Amino acid sequence: MNDEREFSLDEICQHSKELFGVYPEVIYGALLPVETKEKYTLAEIRRAIDKFVKKEVV
Numbered sequence: 001m002n003d004e005r006e007f008s009l010d011e012i013c014q015h016s017k018e019l020f021g022v023y024p025e026v027i028y029g030a031l032l033p034v035e036t037k038e039k040y041t042l043a044e045i046r047r048a049i050d051k052f053v054k055k056e057v058v
Contacts, residue, residue, distance in 0.1 A: 006039035020049055 009031075013024035019042065020027070027045060030052035034044075 004041050004043065006041055008039055012040060012042070012045055020046065022049060026052065 009027075012019065013027055016022055016024045016027055026049060030045070030048040031040075034048055
C-alpha cells in the first residue's frame with residue numbers, strides 16, 4: 001500500500017488492526033503530541049506509533 005496517500009483519522013482507525021496491528025486507542029495516544037490534521041499518511045501514523053510504543057514509562 002502507498003504510504004504517502006492521505007486518509008482521515010476515522011478511516012485509519014477503522015482499519016488499525018489490519019494496517020498496524022494495534023487498536024484505535026493506540027493511534028489516538030500516539031497522535032496526542034502530534035499536530036492535529038484532517039488527514040494523515042500511513043507513514044506518519046507508523047512513525048507516531050513507533051515513537052509511542054518505545055516511549056519510556058515512568
